[in-house]
Amino acid sequence: MSDPSAASSPAPAPAAKPALAQAAIVDAAARPNYFRTYLTRTDDRMLLKLDHYLDVYHDLLRDWQGRDVTFMEIGIFKGGSIDLWKGFFGPGSTLVFLDIDPACQAFAGPGVHVEIGDQADPVFLKSVAEKYGPFDIIVDDGGHKMDQQATSLRHLWPTVKNRGLYVVEDTHTSYWPGFGGGFRQRGSFIEIAKDLIDRMHSWYTDQDEIFPLHPAARQVESVKFYDSMVVVEKHLKDPPKTISSKNGVVQESRKMLTVRGRKSIF
Numbered sequence: 432m433s434d435p436s437a438a439s440s441p442a443p444a445p446a447a448k449p450a451l452a453q454a455a456i457v458d459a460a461a462r463p464n465y466f467r468t469y470l471t472r473t474d475d476r477m478l479l480k481l482d483h484y485l486d487v488y489h490d491l492l493r494d495w496q497g498r499d500v501t502f503m504e505i506g507i508f509k510g511g512s513i514d515l516w517k518g519f520f521g522p523g524s525t526l527v528f529l530d531i532d533p534a535c536q537a538f539a540g541p542g543v544h545v546e547i548g549d550q551a552d553p554v555f556l557k558s559v560a561e562k563y564g565p566f567d568i569i570v571d572d573g574g575h576k577m578d579q580q581a582t583s584l585r586h587l588w589p590t591v592k593n594r595g596l597y598v599v600e601d602t603h604t605s606y607w608p609g610f611g612g613g614f615r616q617r618g619s620f621i622e623i624a625k626d627l628i629d630r631m632h633s634w635y636t637d638q639d640e641i642f643p644l645h646p647a648a649r650q651v652e653s654v655k656f657y658d659s660m661v662v663v664e665k666h667l668k669d670p671p672k673t674i675s676s677k678n679g680v681v682q683e684s685r686k687m688l689t690v691r692g693r694k695s696i697f
């Protein structure tokens with residue numbers, strides 16, 4: 432077989448790339464992945480993440496780098512993610528880390544708060560939220576069991592600021608029976624997150640008995656599913672409306688929704 436890469440005649444000049452594609456290439460080259468470069472700067476505190484999370488965070492948090500935030504991560508382990516986040520956010524940030532293991536208290540330091548307790552304990556979560564909240568970003572990298580992830584989301588979601596993010600890592604445990612998961616297992620975190628998709632759309636139905644309007648419709652901007660990671664973005668929003676424009680005249684309407692029998696909610 433002939434070598435498909437062998438050139439038999441001079442290669443034609445490459446077609447000019449569209450301007451947008453060019454801009455994307457330049458942008459990607461100009462913005463090094465902080466999370467990847469951080470891997471070479473760790474100390475003896477081990478960092479433990481799935482490799483592809485570094486690319487997800489690079490994309491997801493592009494507007495957050497250097498900003499002063501209130502950030503909380505559940506799960507400290509060997510402490511490796513503390514400096515990862517400390518170096519990513521601004522120097523005026525409040526960084527809070529939770530763990531059930533009392534030994535993790537040793538990781539507290541300047542600008543780094545450590546709280547010891549169980550992420551499945553609503554009383555503990557409430558006390559932490561009252562002390563440090565509200566939060567711009569919460570990352571759950573704790574015990575990864577279903578009741579832990581669900582309880583933390585339920586009790587910490589109200590403490591996320593408008594336009595903030597709630598991130599749950601290692602959601603592959605939703606498929607592991609040992610963690611309370613299983614394929615399409617009711618109550619697994621992945622199933623809870625799928626339910627959120629319905630709830631986000633609960634504006635658009637009049638099936639009140641089986642599908643009532645849920646507060647998530649006013650609060651959830653997006654639910655993003657990555658491999659083993661779910662991200663919920665909060666946006667406190669008005670009911671959706673259509674927008675039309677003709678001859679430069681813009682009109683807004685909520686008719687599309689009222690025909691579905693939800694006049695009462697507007």
Ligand SMILES: C[S@@+](CC[C@H](N)C(=O)[O-])C[C@H]1O[C@@H](n2cnc3c(N)ncnc32)[C@H](O)[C@@H]1O
Binds near residue numbers: 480510531551573
């Ligand atoms: C995957 S490790 C955290 C790794 C760390 N975030 C990193 O990126 O290097 C999980 C941690 O969650 C903690 N953990 C387990 N169950 C917990 C619970 N119920 N509440 C709080 N922390 C828990 C464990 O003690 C462990 O330190």
